[in-house]
Amino acid sequence: xxxxxxxGGLPAGPVDRSPHDYAPWEKKVDAIMRLMIGAxxxxxxxMRRTIEELGPGAYEELSYYQRxxxxxxxxxxxxxxxxxxxxxxxxxxxxxxHAEAASCP
Amino acid sequence: MSVSVGTPVRVLQMDPPxxxxxPRFVRGKEGVVIGLAGRMxxxxxxxxxxxxxxQPVWRVRFRQTTLWPDYAGDPRDTVVLDLYEHWLExxx
Amino acid sequence: xxxxxxxxxxxxxxxxxxxxxxxxxxPRQPDIEDAPLTWHMALTEAMAELIVQKGLCTPADIxxxxxxxxxxxxxxxxxxxxxxxxxPDFRARLLQDVNAAAGELGIDAGGIPIRAVADTPDxxxxxxxxxxxxxxxxxxxxxxxxxxxxxxxxxVVREPRAVLAExxxxxxxxxxxxxxxxxxxxxxxxxxxRPSGTEGWxxxxxxxxxxxxCLIGTALPVxx
Numbered sequence: 027x028x029x030x031x032x033x034g035g036l037p038a039g040p041v042d043r044s045p046h047d048y049a050p051w052e053k054k055v056d057a058i059m060r061l062m063i064g065a066x067x068x069x070x071x072x073m074r075r076t077i078e079e080l081g082p083g084a085y086e087e088l089s090y091y092q093r094x095x096x097x098x099x100x101x102x103x104x105x106x107x108x109x110x111x112x113x114x115x116x117x118x119x120x121x122x123x124h125a126e127a128a129s130c131p
Numbered sequence: 132m133s134v135s136v137g138t139p140v141r142v143l144q145m146d147p148p149x150x151x152x153x154p155r156f157v158r159g160k161e162g163v164v165i166g167l168a169g170r171m172x173x174x175x176x177x178x179x180x181x182x183x184x185x186q187p188v189w190r191v192r193f194r195q196t197t198l199w200p201d202y203a204g205d206p207r208d209t210v211v212l213d214l215y216e217h218w219l220e221x222x223x
Numbered sequence: 224x225x226x227x228x229x230x231x232x233x234x235x236x237x238x239x240x241x242x243x244x245x246x247x248x249x250p251r252q253p254d255i256e257d258a259p260l261t262w263h264m265a266l267t268e269a270m271a272e273l274i275v276q277k278g279l280c281t282p283a284d285i286x287x288x289x290x291x292x293x294x295x296x297x298x299x300x301x302x303x304x305x306x307x308x309x310x311p312d313f314r315a316r317l318l319q320d321v322n323a324a325a326g327e328l329g330i331d332a333g334g335i336p337i338r339a340v341a342d343t344p345d346x347x348x349x350x351x352x353x354x355x356x357x358x359x360x361x362x363x364x365x366x367x368x369x370x371x372x373x374x375x376x377x378x379v380v381r382e383p384r385a386v387l388a389e390x391x392x393x394x395x396x397x398x399x400x401x402x403x404x405x406x407x408x409x410x411x412x413x414x415x416x417r418p419s420g421t422e423g424w425x426x427x428x429x430x431x432x433x434x435x436x437c438l439i440g441t442a443l444p445v446x447x
Binding site: 031032034036039042045046051053054056057060061062070077092096098099102107108116117119123124 | 264266271272280367369378389
């Protein structure tokens with residue numbers, strides 16, 4: 027049983043200690059998670075499980091908060107809180123809003 | 132099954148699918164209970180939308196040399212994990 | 224929980240982004256607006272939008288939570304340690320129950336229990352979460368990337384001395400190391416030994432040498 031998140035004792039290289047300031051969108055991911063857990067809509071273990079279920083590729087290709095938001099969306103879908111097309115529409119709306127904001131002088 | 136502070140325990144050696152909170156590196160290993168972390172809802176149920184009764188979670192201390200045969204540091208070095216009682220068996 | 228989705232135009236004004244034509248109803252945020260919007264960033268916006276639209280939380284909830292995230296810093300943890308160094312009774316209470324002791328100082332340590340692990344002259348403590356990224360964030364703020372990295376999580380349980388040496392912390396021979404892996408709903412906070420040369424220092428002076436890494440166990444307080 028492969029458990030990609032279970033890394034204790036695995037071989038690994040030096041620890042990269044480059045500092046990183048959280049981007050606004052990363053903080054928003056964090057806020058979404060806290061609110062969903064705080065409202066008892068998600069449990070922390072459901073979030074952990076959903077991240078684990080993203081599979082090995084997610085660990086190699088996605089950043090920490092990319093994994094979290096993807097897991098949060100998957101969990102919201104699983105629980106019927108949102109539907110794929112609602113999410114799809116909201117993503118298009120966000121893109122349009124960003125394009126509009128970027129085009130303003 | 133009775134575990135309390137001071138009980139020598141072995142972590143069950145099993146490899147189930149699904150979400151649980153027992154790392155691979157302590158499974159099948161021997162340690163000693165040093166305290167009660169608390170009585171907590173079972174993460175294995177919470178992960179799938181369930182709840183169930185709270186479970187004892189024990190703080191278990193392992194010697195590094197029992198975890199890693201090639202451990203290079205001080206032989207007295209240790210690791211402590213918080214483990215659900217249903218992953219532990221007392222050893223004699 | 225079911226929430227009807229009206230499928231129509233809805234308010235976008237909750238986070239300062241409006242559809243106000245050219246009125247530009249929000250302050251310009253060059254960092255955000257000039258950066259390309261990745262799919263995950265758009266997904267984040269979409270999720271924030273939908274949870275408000277469905278009444279799962281309010282825009283004010285999101286705003287307040289973001290403020291809380293920004294406000295959290297290691298200063299809270301540093302202050303707890305400085306107070307513990309000055310007041311043995313407080314230290315005893317801290318080691319007994321961090322969340323309650325923090326409350327005494329008006330610090331909200333959050334709902335997850337935190338356990339303080341105290342260094343001694345011959346035992347050093349260091350914390351990790353090998354399965355995910357558990358961290359006492361209410362007392363330390365957001366965790367550094369390295370704490371969440373595979374390299375730290377994989378190695379510190381197996382070769383703590385080598386990892387600490389990479390951080391510039393060379394523990395003397397005879398110093399035992401105990402690694403605490405946060406595998407359940409308990410978070411850890413290291414209480415280092417008060418260094419000599421700090422006699423007569425104020426709480427603020429002491430707190431200033433207790434850095435975030437001291438509270439994780441990857442550094443020791445240094446007296447300049």
